[in-house]
Amino acid sequence: MNILESRRAAVLAAGILFVLIAGSLPYGKWMDEFQSVSHLVFHELIWWGIVFLVWAYVHFVEKRPLASIGLFRPKWTDLPIAIVFGMVTLAGLIAIINIGLPAFGLQLNGENVSQIGNTPFWWRAISVVRAAASEEIxxxxxxxxxxxxxSKSKVAAAIITCVVFTLAHVGSWGWSHILVAGFGGIAFTVLYLWKRNLWLNVIAHFMVDAAAFL
Structure with missing residues (x-):
């Protein structure tokens, strides 16, 4: 491996580690997200800050376009795909919550649900948009x-991202959320690997979260 290949591998590894770690840390718990409106706002700013750092890393360090992470200009003909996929994913999650979890003697974290429900609508709207954008990016x-x-492996990429995505949500919602986050992670991964257009993922993800929290 020559110097250029070694640098390229190091840049890839550093970016991957940053994204997986930064996207998994329980910022909400650390800063007591629901303590006040200012805490809610600061929590959102942390996530947008991470998104900005990813953009800066892609642009200035990797020197690549945003298309390299799936941010192509969306086609109107693809919009129905995102909408249908979002609806199917939402239906699957509803079935898991109402049938799957009870079958295993599990239930959603009621405290989290209650805390989110008591937040201002404007914050929930911002949070839904942010979650869809940041988590998909x-x-x-x-x-x-x-x-x-x-890794030269699409399968490895799919498995690693699904596992980390699921565990990141378990850290905030508890182990009862593993089926919900796991299903969502698999669904959004399938959509991305199929279309390779991140805007479709953001739209589908937004639909799911909006139905749940708005």
């Missing part, structure tokens, strides 16, 4: 593309 667009490039 980190766990699908960047992570899948770079892990596949680093």
């Amino acid at each position: 980190l766990f699908r667009g960047y992570a899948i593309e770079r892990i596949q490039e680093f």
Whole structure:
């Protein structure tokens, strides 16, 4: 491996580690997200800051276009795909919550649900948009593309991102959320690997979260 190849591998590895770690840390718990409106706002700013750092890394360090993480200009003909996929994913999650979890003697974290329900609508709207954008950029667009490039394996990229995405949500919602986050992670990964257009993922993800929290 020559110097250029070694640098390229190091840049890939550093980006992958940053995204997977930064996207998994329980910022909400550390800063007591629901303590006040200022805490809610600061929590959102942390996530947008991470997204900005990913953009800066892609642009200034990797010197690549945003298309390299799936951010292509969306086609109107693809919009129905995103909408249908979002609806199917939402239906699957509803079935898991109402049938799957009770079958295993599990239930959603009621405290989290209650806390989110008591937050201002404007914050929930901002949070839904942020979650759809940031999680898809980190766990699908960047992570899948770079892990596949680093490992030369689409399967490895899919498995690693799904596992980390699921565990990141378990850290905030508890182990009862593993089926919900796992299903969502698999669904959004399938969509991204199929179309390789991150905007479709953001739209589908937004639909799911909007139905749940708005």
